Amino acid sequence: MRLERRTQPSARALLLAPLAAVAFTLAVTSLLVLWAGAPVGRAYALLLEGGFGSRFALTETLTRATPLILTGLAAAMAFRARLYNIGAEGQLYAGALAAVAVGGLHGGTGFELAPALLFPLMIGAAMLAGALLLLGPALLKSRLGVDEVVSTLLLNFVVLLVVSALLDGPMKDPSAMGWPQSVALQDALQLDRLIERSRVHTGLVAALVLAVALWALLRFTTLGFEIRALGSGPRAAAFAGLPVARTGVVVALLSGALAGLAGAVEVAGRAGYVTLDMSPGYGMSGIVIAMLAMLNPLAVVAAAVFVAGVFVGADSMSRAVTVPTFVADVIVAVALIAMLVATMLTQYRVRWGTPR
Amino acid sequence: MTETLELLGSAAFWGAVLRIATPLILGTLGVLLCERAGVLNLGIEGIMVAGAFVGWLVVFQGADLWTGVLAAAAAGALLGLLHAGLTVGLALSQHVSGLGITLLATALASYAYRVSFPKVDSPPTITPFAPMTWLPVPVLNTQTALTLLALVLVPLVAWVLYRTPLGLAIRMVGENPAAAEGQGLSVAGLRTGAIVAGSALMGVAGAFLTLSAFNAFFFTMVNGRGWVCVALVVFASWRPGKALAGALLFAFFDALQLRLQQAGGGVFGVELPYQLYLAVPYLMALVALVLVARRAAYPQALMKPYRKGER
Numbered sequence: 001m002r003l004e005r006r007t008q009p010s011a012r013a014l015l016l017a018p019l020a021a022v023a024f025t026l027a028v029t030s031l032l033v034l035w036a037g038a039p040v041g042r043a044y045a046l047l048l049e050g051g052f053g054s055r056f057a058l059t060e061t062l063t064r065a066t067p068l069i070l071t072g073l074a075a076a077m078a079f080r081a082r083l084y085n086i087g088a089e090g091q092l093y094a095g096a097l098a099a100v101a102v103g104g105l106h107g108g109t110g111f112e113l114a115p116a117l118l119f120p121l122m123i124g125a126a127m128l129a130g131a132l133l134l135l136g137p138a139l140l141k142s143r144l145g146v147d148e149v150v151s152t153l154l155l156n157f158v159v160l161l162v163v164s165a166l167l168d169g170p171m172k173d174p175s176a177m178g179w180p181q182s183v184a185l186q187d188a189l190q191l192d193r194l195i196e197r198s199r200v201h202t203g204l205v206a207a208l209v210l211a212v213a214l215w216a217l218l219r220f221t222t223l224g225f226e227i228r229a230l231g232s233g234p235r236a237a238a239f240a241g242l243p244v245a246r247t248g249v250v251v252a253l254l255s256g257a258l259a260g261l262a263g264a265v266e267v268a269g270r271a272g273y274v275t276l277d278m279s280p281g282y283g284m285s286g287i288v289i290a291m292l293a294m295l296n297p298l299a300v301v302a303a304a305v306f307v308a309g310v311f312v313g314a315d316s317m318s319r320a321v322t323v324p325t326f327v328a329d330v331i332v333a334v335a336l337i338a339m340l341v342a343t344m345l346t347q348y349r350v351r352w353g354t355p356r
Numbered sequence: 357m358t359e360t361l362e363l364l365g366s367a368a369f370w371g372a373v374l375r376i377a378t379p380l381i382l383g384t385l386g387v388l389l390c391e392r393a394g395v396l397n398l399g400i401e402g403i404m405v406a407g408a409f410v411g412w413l414v415v416f417q418g419a420d421l422w423t424g425v426l427a428a429a430a431a432g433a434l435l436g437l438l439h440a441g442l443t444v445g446l447a448l449s450q451h452v453s454g455l456g457i458t459l460l461a462t463a464l465a466s467y468a469y470r471v472s473f474p475k476v477d478s479p480p481t482i483t484p485f486a487p488m489t490w491l492p493v494p495v496l497n498t499q500t501a502l503t504l505l506a507l508v509l510v511p512l513v514a515w516v517l518y519r520t521p522l523g524l525a526i527r528m529v530g531e532n533p534a535a536a537e538g539q540g541l542s543v544a545g546l547r548t549g550a551i552v553a554g555s556a557l558m559g560v561a562g563a564f565l566t567l568s569a570f571n572a573f574f575f576t577m578v579n580g581r582g583w584v585c586v587a588l589v590v591f592a593s594w595r596p597g598k599a600l601a602g603a604l605l606f607a608f609f610d611a612l613q614l615r616l617q618q619a620g621g622g623v624f625g626v627e628l629p630y631q632l633y634l635a636v637p638y639l640m641a642l643v644a645l646v647l648v649a650r651r652a653a654y655p656q657a658l659m660k661p662y663r664k665g666e667r
Contacts, residue, residue, distance in 0.1 A: 001445065001544075002663070002664040003446070003447060003663050003664075032467060035471060036471045084451050086455070140646060140649070144646060144649035144650060145649050145650070145652065146645050146646055146649045147590065147645070149396075149398065149451055149586075150583065150586050150587050150590070150641075150645060151642060151645060153580075153583045153586075154580070154583060154584075154587060154638045154641050154642050155638075155642070157580050157583075157635070157638045158635050158638050158639060158642075161631040161632075161634050161635040161638075162631070162635070164631045165629040165631035165632065168629060168631070169629060284455075284459065287452075287455060288459065291452055322474065324466075324467055324470030324471060324474075326463055326466040326467040326470055327467060329459065329462070329463035329466065329467070330460070330463040330464060330467050332459070332463075333456060333459035333460035333463045333464075334460065336452075336456045336459065336460075337438075337442070337453075337456045337457075337460065340442070340448050340449075340452060340453065340456065341442070341446060341448070344446050344447075344448055345446075348446075348447075350446075
């Protein structure tokens, strides 16, 4: 068997690829649902309804999608430049913690600055925390050749332990009855509701604007060109005289900042404080979303809504039929692999037998 | 100070070192085999979860412990085959495919556990491997047969890699697949074989957790051990002997932090948060990566997909 690059991927194949991936995912999941002893049709109907079928379902899905769009963008930007940032989870927590450190109610009142000043400071601190956390691995990669995949993966564990220690110590909310949770944000810094009687907050608007902005950045700016060139081949980019090292640093700062922002938005838009379980794997899901979106910032939005809908829908489905909520994780993982294979087959043709 | 010396003289401490090191040795050998053939396998974290679950489930259903180990190896091999199909057959990104395998294996194991045991308050248990008390070797006789297996596998893997034609072929496809192809070797076949064998070892590494170290399955039981193995392989410069040394060194610090944490009283009289102790192993792995980075002799074709006839 060998692979042959297609000169021109056909438009039909490009359209069919995601559909085939979804069909395959549904087929695999059906088997698992059957194994759990639930009726397949009803399970899917419940999942769809729980994720998208009502006003409540849709707003819950959008709320869940907000941090996922941001971590998805963080992964997409980094992967575009071949910087494999697997540390978005840690960067998200670092951002959340930095947001509370700036905007929290320390000593009962917090920093007494005008909210109009404190809010940008809070967002800036969160983005800086995430950016700096990724800058280390990026520099270690470019200067010493330390594989960033392993270093960012390991940093996730370190950051979570640091957060845990801080929630037990200096950042602990004294009024939380011994619960490990941080001090709350000042009320004035919390994000407004976007839709009445729902949990959707203005963070969603920020995420959508950023998705469009990053798409434009990749497409129309010099930096975007440099990022894409780095992604197609760092050696070629260096030969062409592009500032490879500088672009790598900029991408790291950008990707880390986006993940840090996800943390701040999640804190300011939802709970109002940091807990150790505030992110049910938003960082890892971000990578899946970026891959599902083929690293396109605009497609990240659609992929994030899909993944969020699956998780929200699975939660609601598992209350009605005997299918564990872990089915959502399976769907997302199978969808990722199926999508990878499908997109690959649009670019390559598999030939059997040996060439003559 | 005297307490520390006493600790280093105690058989219980060194027993703990061996116990912590065992899954790391098995996992590191698994990663090493894959990477020597030129393929990164980030699926290890999930493959260990799957191995831990499958091994435990088979024993829980009434099979004997070694059947459980074999089942875990088979589960690992199967996931390895999937990784090989994606990275060798279809030449997909090794990073992304590996992460996909980790997500898939973890999700499937968690799903299967919940389907099999919908409502349990405490995790069901099995009778794990007993220590080899018959062995006339101190410290080792407090450990189980799986630890012995891990220790025996180190020279075995080294022998295969450095003293057999097969080992030479595996190393060759990891360094220069085009040259190997020119010698009439099957790059795809060798890489697939190495990934399947390595992933089987990762499955056994996971099974050690449920069949020897503990007696039940928990969702978070692997907890980054797989990623640590990936770091240890770099630290070991892709050599089995050094991998053993790295795993033992790592386990030594892990056991030490556990003891210090239990003893309390802090370090030099300063009370430290327990999370700091828990972070030590991960920080150690990071420091090790940085220290060896400059002289790291990566297999030349690592992470480079090989497509026949394409340069």
